[in-house]
Amino acid sequence: xxxxxxxxxxxxxxxxxxxxxxxxxxxxxxxxxxxxxxxxxxxxxxxxxxxxxxxxxxxxxxxxxxxxxxxxxxxxxxxxxxxxxxxxxxx
Numbered sequence: 001x002x003x004x005x006x007x008x009x010x011x012x013x014x015x016x017x018x019x020x021x022x023x024x025x026x027x028x029x030x031x032x033x034x035x036x037x038x039x040x041x042x043x044x045x046x047x048x049x050x051x052x053x054x055x056x057x058x059x060x061x062x063x064x065x066x067x068x069x070x071x072x073x074x075x076x077x078x079x080x081x082x083x084x085x086x087x088x089x090x091x
Contacts, residue, residue: 005086010058010079017053018075021046032076054078060085 011032019027022040036042042050051062051069062069062085072078 005083007079007083010082011075013057014054014075014078014082017050017057021050021053030075032074032079034075035073036075036078037073054082058082058086 015027015030018024018030018036018040022042024030024040030040034040036047036050054060055062060082068084069081072081
């Protein structure tokens with residue numbers, strides 16, 4: 001397995017991006033089941049910014065027309081999506 005790519009590693013890296021972007025003081029409040037749209041109130045521009053940050057952080061490309069990414073709502077779904085883009089998806 002690639003170093004830093006366990007579910008927990010990806011989650012922690014995503015959480016850091018989200019906490020930084022949203023200015024959240026208590027990172028522990030952001031859990032795998034946290035909804036990006038409902039709980040964290042990401043709007044479309046915020047999601048674009050997060051997408052770009054994920055591309056940089058994980059060295060992946062997220063195509064704008066990717067329907068799988070459009071369905072991502074929780075942070076755990078984002079972890080699974082990143083794993084898929086990294087070629088680590090287990091089916």
